Amino acid sequence: MNIELAVMDVYLQHPQLLDAQVDAGLGALISRYKAELLGREVSPPQLPQRPLLVFESVRDTTELMLGRPDQVMDTITLEETVTCLQRIRKSVNFWTKRSGKQGYLKFVRSQLHPAATDS
Known part of the structure; x- marks a missing residue:
């Protein structure tokens, strides 16, 4: 949930954020941590x-x-961090396929901020 709150912080500041952009950010972070696990140099x-x-x-x-x-x-x-990120990334893909370009973001927002409504 802490990870999804971090994603929501970006979404609330940038409502045009797309699930694909969330996926790209998570993918880059997964790659970074996997490189660290393998003892490889981590580049920005x-x-x-x-x-x-x-x-x-x-x-x-x-x-x-x-x-x-x-x-x-x-x-x-x-390892647990990578697993958490991978699970969230699967959720991003699931909700995007089910509900469109911001399906994941809108789903998580509805779960974390139930009183919020989309304009």
């Missing part, structure tokens, strides 16, 4: 503005979840 992602905003917002959240830098809280492993 080459993404357009909106996917980059998703990447950065979700990365900030996952870094806290990973206990970085030196957070005093329960943490999850890098």
Whole structure:
């Protein structure tokens, strides 16, 4: 849920955000963490503005979840983080196919902000 809140932060600031842009940001973050797991050098992602905003917002959240830098809280492993991101990415694809270009975003918004209505 924390990861989806990070996505919602971007969506609420940029209502034109599309599920495909969320997918691209999540995909880049998954690639980053997989490279880290393999001990490979991690380079900054080459993404357009909106996917980059998703990447950065979700990365900030996952870094806290990973206990970085030196957070005093329960943490999850890098493997668990990748699994969470992959599960959310599957949800993005499911809701996009079911409800269109912003299907995932509108679904999550309805779950996290039930009083919100779309204009």
